Amino acid sequence: MSQDMQMLFLGLGLFLTLASVIAKALQYHHAQGQKRAGQPPSASPVLENLTARIKAWWGMIIVLAIAFYFGDLGVIVLFFLVSFYALREFLTLVPTRHSDYPALFAAFYFALPMQYFLIAIDWYSLLVIFIPVYLFLLLPILAALGGDTTRYLERTSKVQWGLMIAVYCVSAIPALLLLDIEGFAGRNLLLIAWFILVVQLSDVLQYVCGKLFGKTKIAPTLSPSKTVEGFVGGILLSMVVGAALYHLTPFAPWQAALIALLVNLLGFAGGIVMSAIKRDCKVKDWGHMIEGHGGMFDRIDSVCFAAPVFFHLVRYWWT
Amino acid sequence: MKWFVSMAAALVRLVIIVAAKLITGAKALGQVPSLDTYGQPRVYIANHTSHGDFVLLWAALHPALRKRVRPVAGADYWQAGPLRRFIIHHVFNGVLIARRNKHEPNADDPLAPMLDALKQGDSLIFFPEGTRNLAEPNPELGYTPLLPFKSGLYHLLNRAPHVPCVPVWIANLNRVMPKGRSLPLPLLCTLNFAPPLLLQHGEDKLAFLQRAEQALLGQAPGEAQ
Structure with a gap:
């Protein structure tokens, strides 16, 4: 693994540790609140879901780290x-x-x-x-x-x-x-890491922003949990992160921001389309791969739509 | 020799379980029987659309429970040839029953081997439709509907009324290996376990069979969950 890649995974590990600590604190706060109100202790579905997502993220990061360790x-x-x-x-x-x-x-x-x-x-x-x-x-x-x-x-x-x-x-x-990108030889793995990070982070931030500020439903018949506030907040924040990590890519900061915006919009569209297919097939989740967490497609729907466009964009302008 | 046969059977069992889980996922959902039920007889009833049905149900159970779950199979098929005999007796510890034979109306009680197994605390895997259902999945429902249950299930439980019957819907296995195809497709299969049913005291044959059918259909995809 290159040094950049090691730093990236280290950063992700620290970030997830922080997220795990926050989730634990929220759970403690929730339990204390119930105790004070004299209610019987019960799990909050939102917190349970958050914990499950963080766990899935740990799993994903570990699997990605192993794969990247073995290179191409x-x-x-x-x-x-x-x-x-x-x-x-x-x-x-x-x-x-x-x-x-x-x-x-x-x-x-x-x-x-x-x-x-x-x-x-x-x-x-x-x-x-x-x-x-x-x-x-x-x-x-x-x-x-x-x-x-x-x-x-x-x-x-x-x-x-x-x-x-x-x-x-x-x-x-x-x-x-x-792709043979000029001046970027041997660093294509970093470009992949940047792409996955930006798209997946946008999913996470849309979810977090939606939970914090969400009011207006954006696609009520397709995906009742998606909100306009979550959409705007998640995509913009993830765009900022994508631009900040421009040194992982062959792009200039403004190019990284624009491309991040584009793949995030496509990722959002992917989520909507795959949701429509699920509704058509009358199921809630794609599978049971991860306990209480749906299947593979529930995690990668956004990546599916963003990846081919990202590939051809980079190929056309940078090679 | 005996030692060799039991080693070979254990190895075959392991291969079958790993293959079943790798190819289909064999995911058990719903009221999956817990370890507390160990040693308590159950009659697992399932829809029958593929030769692999009993294997998948058996593989999806907890390893400890699996040891005492025995598929009910037709003697005529499984007694033919040494390989089949090895598989049904040593690998699966199956309960073989003689199918009704017009030429021998006075043959032994066909239920006796099943009742013996239940008496010992073993559980059974039983297909109440009596035969494999080779129909295509119904496009509106998304699954192959059931054939009407034969009365065998009622007669069995009538003579062992304390034994609960657990309906299990096996989804998708007929798509993994359609009739006449030998290489399985890696499509996901789920097994939906319903809550156990008991034959009520004095319950009519038709009423019970209908109740069991409804309970099994209730686990079909799209209905449960």
Whole structure:
């Protein structure tokens, strides 16, 4: 790990320690308040949720640190696993029929490993079109060969959509390793760390700002917990952090701020879209991967939408 | 030799459990039986859409409880061949029952092996639909509906009325390995445990079977939670 990376993880560790201490203090305060009011002790759902989120963050930071320690290959393997879990959650949730077996088989055992293999061998021209073009053609062929026309278009679209969001979009993050940015050689891992930090921090800060100042619901039918105050506060604060950490990137401070703003807006949109899909499938969470915490997609919905745009933006302007 | 067989069975069990959890997650939700119920017989009833149903339910239980949970299986299928016999007897400690046979109407009481197991404090995994349901998942419901329960469950509990029956909905397993496919897809499976039911004193056969069916359907995705 480079020194910058060590400092970054050290900083995150300190920040999370602080967050854990604050959460404990709030819980103590809550219990004391109940004692004084003579109420029986009961857990506050907001505090429980906060503690669970902090715990999940500790887990995420540790997993990321391990992957970054192993360098490029570690990051590729990590995102391969993220894609696998995300694809699995997506295809578990959307209904398919028995005759979709060949298409699902191709998605899990061919498209997913192939996409990450293409990244590992640095074959840019194929990896950007592999899923959007070749799988787009292959999946309906496999489905048609099964001879089952019930809900045909709907079924093939679902598998394609799952591959695009869970594999193609997620794989744009490790694909950042392939970019040859002038004067930035050997530092691409830092750019990945900066991107993940900015997008995830915006999620956290939107949640915190929403809890503190939230009044006006921004998308009541899709995501009743999202508020205008949380949206504005979270995105602006995370933009400031993104600009402050510009030395991790090839960007000037003002460029870092603008790009942070853009990926945060996209991340917010991703949260809304994935929420709409959950409502459509009539579930609250994508899965049960983390106890009481939903699944992989509940954590990475914002990253999915921001990653491909970020990748192509950097590729177009900085290489 | 005996030692070798039991070692081999333990190894196969471990491989099966690890594979089931890796491929499907085998996540137990709802009123999952706790360790306090150890040694108390239960009849776990589940929807039956795949050959892997009993394996998944068995793998999802607490390791200590799992030792005393025995799948009920058809003798005709599992007695054919040494490999099947090894798997059902040594790996799963299954309870084999003879299916009703028109040619031998005076055969032994088919319930006897199950009642013996319950008497010893073992639990059973039992599929009250009687046969595998190979229908496609219903697109509106999002799952494969149940076939009407056969009366076997009622007759069993009628002769062991103190034994609670625990409905468990196994979601998604028929998509992991549709009929005729050999490589499983890594889709997530959940097992939703309902609160235990008891056959009421004097409860009518039809009424009880309907109650059990409703309790099991109540755990189907989209209904519970």
